[in-house]
Amino acid sequence: MHKHIKHxxxxxxxxxxxxxxxxxxxxxxxxxxxxxxxIDGKPVNFTKDLGYPYLTKTQxxxxxxxxxxxxxxxxxxxxxxxxxxxxxxxxINNNTNRIELEIGKSTAIVNGKSVxxxxxxxxxxxxxxxxxxxxxxxxxxxxxxxxxxxGIVEYERKNGNHYIDxxxxxxxxxxxxxxxxxxxxxxxxxxxxxxxxGRMSEEKTKxxxxxxxxxxxxxxxxxxxxxxxxxxxxxxxxxxxxxxxVSPKPGSTVTPVKLTPNPFINPEENKIPVGxxxxxxxxNDAVEAADxxxxxxAIVKDGYNEKVYGGRSSSISYKINYNPITKTATRTIYxxxxxxxxxPFDASSIFDI
Numbered sequence: 001m002h003k004h005i006k007h008x009x010x011x012x013x014x015x016x017x018x019x020x021x022x023x024x025x026x027x028x029x030x031x032x033x034x035x036x037x038x039i040d041g042k043p044v045n046f047t048k049d050l051g052y053p054y055l056t057k058t059q060x061x062x063x064x065x066x067x068x069x070x071x072x073x074x075x076x077x078x079x080x081x082x083x084x085x086x087x088x089x090x091x092i093n094n095n096t097n098r099i100e101l102e103i104g105k106s107t108a109i110v111n112g113k114s115v116x117x118x119x120x121x122x123x124x125x126x127x128x129x130x131x132x133x134x135x136x137x138x139x140x141x142x143x144x145x146x147x148x149x150x151g152i153v154e155y156e157r158k159n160g161n162h163y164i165d166x167x168x169x170x171x172x173x174x175x176x177x178x179x180x181x182x183x184x185x186x187x188x189x190x191x192x193x194x195x196x197x198g199r200m201s202e203e204k205t206k207x208x209x210x211x212x213x214x215x216x217x218x219x220x221x222x223x224x225x226x227x228x229x230x231x232x233x234x235x236x237x238x239x240x241x242x243x244x245x246v247s248p249k250p251g252s253t254v255t256p257v258k259l260t261p262n263p264f265i266n267p268e269e270n271k272i273p274v275g276x277x278x279x280x281x282x283x284n285d286a287v288e289a290a291d292x293x294x295x296x297x298a299i300v301k302d303g304y305n306e307k308v309y310g311g312r313s314s315s316i317s318y319k320i321n322y323n324p325i326t327k328t329a330t331r332t333i334y335x336x337x338x339x340x341x342x343x344p345f346d347a348s349s350i351f352d353i
Contacts, residue, residue, distance in 0.1 A: 035061070035162040037142075039071045049278035051137040060118065060129055061164065064137040065090065065101070065145055066277050070231060072168050074149060075182075076277070077230070078138075084221055084352070090131075090138050097149050101131045103138060110148050117144045136226055136279040142166075181233040182211050188235070197309040199301045199336065200238060205316040208232065208299050212240055218282075218293065218322075219352040225287045227259065231277040234299060239274060241298035241314065246286045254289040257282055287324065287353065295320040295350060311336040322351050 035053055037044045044067060046052045051064030069076050069092045079089040088103040100109040101117070106128050108117050118129035118141050131140045146153050146166050154165045178187050184207050191204040200208070215230035232240055246257040261274045272278055287293075298314035306313070315336040322329040331345035 034160060035164065037063075037068075037164045037166065039068075039166045040168055041165070042071070044068065044071055047273060047276075047278075049273055049280060050276060051134065051139070053142070054134075054139075055162075056129070058127070058129070060127075061142040061162070062132075062134075062139045063142045063145070064134075065092065065140055066137065066230075068142065068145055068166075069149075070277065072146075072149060072151065072166065080217060084219060088133065088138075092145070092149070094149065099145075099148050101138065101140060103131055103133050106130045108140075108144070108148070115148075117141060136221075136228065136281075178235070181235055182208075184208060184211060186235045193315055193336075195309065197301065197304065198237065199304065199309075199313065199315045200235075200299050202315045202335070205299045205314060208234055208240075209297055209316065209318055212242070212297050213318075213320075213349055216242075216295070216297075216350050217352065218244075218295075218350055223284075225282040225284060225353060226279055227282055228279045229272075229277060231275065237302050239300045239302055241296075241300040241317075242272070243296045245292075245294045246282060246290050247292040247294065248286065248289040249291045252289045254285050255283075256290075257286045290324055293322040293324060293351070295322070312338055320345055320350065322347055324351075324353060327351070 035055075037046075037053065046064075046067060050067040053061055053063045056062055066076050074092050074094045077091045079087060082088070090101045090103075092099040092101075098111055102108075106117060106126070107114050108131070109115075116126035117131060118127040119125060120127055129141055131138060133139075142164065143153050149168070151166055151168045154167065156163045178185075178189075180186070184204075186200075186204065191201050193199045193201055211232045212229075215232055217228045219226055219228070227244055229242065234240055242259075242261075244257075244259040248254040248256055258270050259272045259280060260270060261272055269280075272280065296317070296319045298312075298317035301313045304313035312334070317334045319332045319334070319340070320329055321332075327347055329345040329347035329351070330342050332340040332342040334340045
């Protein structure tokens with residue numbers, strides 16, 4: 001625990017320099033119940049950002065698919081270009097299986113075949129349970145998402161608590177130094193700086209930062225503003241450093257917004273998780289009074305010793321400044337020593353407000 005907090009504090013310091021086992025919870029507007037979910041014996045830690053499970057009137061456990069899928073080791077993508085037009089699809093895949101879901105439909109396409117997302121456990125007949133949007137998260141029955149990916153679900157109720165264990169059937173392997181992460185190959189023999197610091201090389205860092213940008217979106221939906229980040233996998237020993245600030249015009253009395261992984265920051269709405277996908281609603285008054293939205297990202301080398309090597313823990317880091325009035329943006333690229341170069345940036349790649 002102390003090690004984890006120390007890492008978060010270190011990550012926060014870096015970003016500032018850049019500019020439970022169990023769960024008792026529910027989804028919005030749904031009745032809560034006591035549930036403990038594990039995947040291959042490891043507990044799933046649901047949060048406000050990632051969403052909470054809930055129990056339907058028909059006793060179906062509905063779960064936010066991203067946290068379940070990613071904890072099972074699968075990739076999740078969504079129809080970014082058509083989401084705000086009402087065409088809302090989600091894809092989940094691994095090396096052998098692919099699922100396509102659409103909000104409001106009771107069927108899914110699994111490996112090219114249309115199947116119901118829910119069945120009566122006794123008769124096997126389809127049940128009219130639909131993939132639904134709760135807040136900004138997609139929910140489906142837990143059993144469907146597990147079994148469609150070749151896993152099984154074990155359930156037990158004891159003393160009023162629900163205990164669910166998902167067994168993926170995958171062999172558990174020790175993490176590898178190299179490999180492919182979010183579609184990007186990483187070879188520690190050639191993709192690390194040769195100064196002994198362990199920092200990722202400049203060119204490889206740029207590849208991962210491009211993926212972080214592609215997986216980040218600031219948008220408006222139903223009159224509300226949201227910032228959404230889809231998790232980008234990085235090699236062991238590295239962390240995606242991310243922060244976002246919404247600053248009001250000079251003289252404004254509106255409180256600014258600062259999203260950061262700092263575990264001690266208040267209010268709670270400003271905290272964001274490390275190494276997880278999330279959707280965060282941003283206060284309307286902050287956005288509508290803003291003349292600057294600042295997005296900062298880096299690929300941090302865990303445990304980097306600044307006193308020994310100097311400079312920053314990310315060989316390349318970005319600060320993207322967006323002006324919501326002119327709808328223009330700039331990007332400042334900082335090198336490992338902190339020297340920056342600013343140039344115009346395509347605002348539409350992140351901002352849709």
